[in-house]
Amino acid sequence: MTRSLASVADGLRFRTSAWIDGEFVPATSGRTYTSENPATGRPLAEIAEGGAEDVDRAVRAARRAFDDGAWSNASPSERKRTLIRFADLIDAHRDELAATETLDAGKPIADVRALDIPDTAATIRWHAEAIDKLYDQVAPTGPSAVAMIVREPAGVVGAVIPWNYPAQMAAWKLGPALATGNSVVIKPAAQTALSLLRIAELAGEAGLPAGVLNVVPGPGDVVGVAIARHPDIDVVAFTGSTEVGRSFLHHSADTNLKRVVLELGGKSPQVVMADAPPLDAIAPKILDAIFWNMGENCSAGSRLIVHRSRRKELVERLVAAATQEWLVGDPMEDETRIGPMITRGHLERVLGYIEAGRRDGARLVAGGRRVLEDSGGHFLAPTIFDDATNDMRIAQEEIFGPVLTVIPFDTEAEAVAIANDTPYGLAASLYTENLRTAHRMARALRAGTVGVNAYSEGDLSTPFGGYKQSGFGGHDKSVHAHDQYTELKTIWIDMTEAEA
Numbered sequence: 050m051t052r053s054l055a056s057v058a059d060g061l062r063f064r065t066s067a068w069i070d071g072e073f074v075p076a077t078s079g080r081t082y083t084s085e086n087p088a089t090g091r092p093l094a095e096i097a098e099g100g101a102e103d104v105d106r107a108v109r110a111a112r113r114a115f116d117d118g119a120w121s122n123a124s125p126s127e128r129k130r131t132l133i134r135f136a137d138l139i140d141a142h143r144d145e146l147a148a149t150e151t152l153d154a155g156k157p158i159a160d161v162r163a164l165d166i167p168d169t170a171a172t173i174r175w176h177a178e179a180i181d182k183l184y185d186q187v188a189p190t191g192p193s194a195v196a197m198i199v200r201e202p203a204g205v206v207g208a209v210i211p212w213n214y215p216a217q218m219a220a221w222k223l224g225p226a227l228a229t230g231n232s233v234v235i236k237p238a239a240q241t242a243l244s245l246l247r248i249a250e251l252a253g254e255a256g257l258p259a260g261v262l263n264v265v266p267g268p269g270d271v272v273g274v275a276i277a278r279h280p281d282i283d284v285v286a287f288t289g290s291t292e293v294g295r296s297f298l299h300h301s302a303d304t305n306l307k308r309v310v311l312e313l314g315g316k317s318p319q320v321v322m323a324d325a326p327p328l329d330a331i332a333p334k335i336l337d338a339i340f341w342n343m344g345e346n347c348s349a350g351s352r353l354i355v356h357r358s359r360r361k362e363l364v365e366r367l368v369a370a371a372t373q374e375w376l377v378g379d380p381m382e383d384e385t386r387i388g389p390m391i392t393r394g395h396l397e398r399v400l401g402y403i404e405a406g407r408r409d410g411a412r413l414v415a416g417g418r419r420v421l422e423d424s425g426g427h428f429l430a431p432t433i434f435d436d437a438t439n440d441m442r443i444a445q446e447e448i449f450g451p452v453l454t455v456i457p458f459d460t461e462a463e464a465v466a467i468a469n470d471t472p473y474g475l476a477a478s479l480y481t482e483n484l485r486t487a488h489r490m491a492r493a494l495r496a497g498t499v500g501v502n503a504y505s506e507g508d509l510s511t512p513f514g515g516y517k518q519s520g521f522g523g524h525d526k527s528v529h530a531h532d533q534y535t536e537l538k539t540i541w542i543d544m545t546e547a548e549a
C-alpha cells in the first residue's frame with residue numbers, strides 16, 4: 050500500500066447510518082449490525098440495521114421528492130449538471146472510497162483504485178452526459194392528429210445489490226435511474242454498505258435534492274423483501290443470485306406488479322479453439338476472467354472449454370501463472386491480486402465445491418486449499434481443475450470463487466453444445482483467429498455478452514444482461530438501461546376541426 054493510502058485508511062471515518070431524505074438517520078428500531086473486514090475476520094463498523102419501517106420512510110421521501118418535481122421535472126441538462134458534479138466528487142474522493150471498499154469488501158486495493166471507483170464515477174457521468182441528447186418521437190399519423198411518444202421517469206425505483214462490486218453495482222443502477230428523473234431507494238448488501246453510504250452523502254453535496262436518493266442498509270430477507278413488496282415502488286432492479294432474483298417476481302406478482310429487472314448469476318464459458326491466438330497472449334486473459342475479484346464475479350469465465358490439441362500446453366501455462374502471478378494476500382497491499390472471500394461462510398461454500406470436484410473425479414492441478422489462516426481472513430488459493438466433464442457440479446453450478454474448471458472438446462459443434470449446456474447465459478469468451486469461426490460461434494453462443502479474443506463485459510456504451518436464467522427484464526449500462534426506468538407514453542392530439 051502506498052504511504053498516502055495508508056494514511057487515508059488510518060483517518061477513515063465511516064458513515065454508518067441510513068441515508069434517508071437527505072440526512073443520516075439511525076434505524077427506527079435503533080438496531081445496528083456488525084460489518085467485518087474479510088481480510089482479518091474482525092469487526093469494522095456498526096451499521097444501522099434497517100427494517101420495513103425504514104424502507105417505508107425512504108419510499109415516502111422518494112415519492113414526495115418525485116411528486117414535487119425538483120428532480121423529476123428538472124430539464125435533462127440540469128440533471129446532467131448535478132450528476133456530473135456528483136461524478137466529479139466521487140473521483141475527488143477516490144482514495145477514501147477505495148480504502149473503504151477494500152477494508153469492507155476485501156477487494157484488492159489496486160483494482161478498486163484503478164477500476165471500481167473510477168468506473169463508478171464514469172458510469173454516473175456517462176448516463177448524465179447522454180440524457181440531454183436523447184429525443185422522443187412523433188408518430189407518422191398524417192395531419193389529422195399529432196401523436197407524440199414520450200418517455201417519462203417511472204417514479205420510485207427500488208434497487209437491491211450484491212457485495213462483490215458494492216460501489217460499481219450501485220452506479221450501474223443509480224446512473225440510468227437518476228439521469229432519467231426517478232427517485233431511488235437502494236439497499237446495499239449488508240456486508241458492504243460503507244462505500245455507498247459515503248457516495249450518497251456526496252450526491253447530496255453535489256446538489257441532488259433531498260429524498261431523490263435513499264440508502265437503507267440491512268438484511269436482504271427484511272429490507273430486500275420490504276422493497277420487493279412495497280406498494281409504492283414502481284420498478285425494482287436487482288443484482289444477485291438467481292434464487293433470490295426469482296423471489297422478486299413472486300413478490301411483484303403478489304403485490305403491485307412493479308416492473309422487475311434482474312441481473313443474475315452465470316457459469317460463463319471461455320472457448321479456446323484449435324486455431325486460437327498464441328497461448329502466451331491468451332493465458333493472462335483466461336486467468337483474468339476467472340481470478341479477477343477472487344472469482345466473485347457474475348460474469349467470471351469459470352469453465353475453460355479447450356480443444357484437445359491445445360489443452361495440455363495451455364493448462365501448464367495457467368497453472369504456472371496461477372501459482373506465481375496471482376498473489377493471495379492482504380488486499381490493502383498493492384501487489385495483492387487475490388484478497389479474501391467475502392465471509393467465512395462463503396469460503397466454506399467454495400471449499401465445498403472443491404471437495405465436490407475431487408469427488409466427481411476432476412483432477413486438481415492448482416490450489417484447492419485455504420491459505421493465510423493466521424490472518425483471521427477468509428483466503429483461498431487460486432484453484433484449477435483439469436479433465437472435468439460438463440455434468441459435474443463444478444461445471445454446472447456457480448461457485449463464485451477463484452475456481453477454474455477445464456473441459457476438453459474435439460469438434461466445434463461439441464464446443465458450442467458444452468458452452469450452452471447450463472441454465473445460465475450471462476457472458477462467454479471465444480478464442481480463434483479464424484474470422485468465419487468467430488462470427489459463426491459468437492452467434493451460436495447463448496450469452497448476453499460474447500468477447501472474441503478477449504474476456505470482456507463491453508464498456509459503458511454496451512448493454513449488459515443475461516440470457517436464460519442469468520437475467521430478466523432489462524439491462525445495465527448503455528442507453529438501453531434507460532428503458533427499464535422509464536414509461537412510454539402516447540399523447541394523441543386530435544387535429545380535426547369540430548363540426549359546427
Ligand code: NAP
Nearest residue numbers: 210211238239268269270273274289290293312313314347
Ligand atoms: P444474493 O444473496 O442474491 O444477494 C444479493 C442482494 O439481495 C443482497 O443485497 C442481499 O442482501 C439481498 N437479498 C438476499 N436475500 C434476499 C431476499 N430473500 N429478498 C430480497 N433480497 C435479498 O447474492 P450474493 O450472494 O450477495 O451475490 C452473489 C450473486 O450475485 C451471484 O449469484 C452473482 O452471480 C450475482 N451477481 C450478478 C451480477 C450481474 O450483473 N448479473 C453482478 C454481480 C453479482 P444481504 O446480502 O444484505 O442479506
Ligand code: MG
Nearest residue numbers: 084085153240
Ligand atoms: Mg464488510
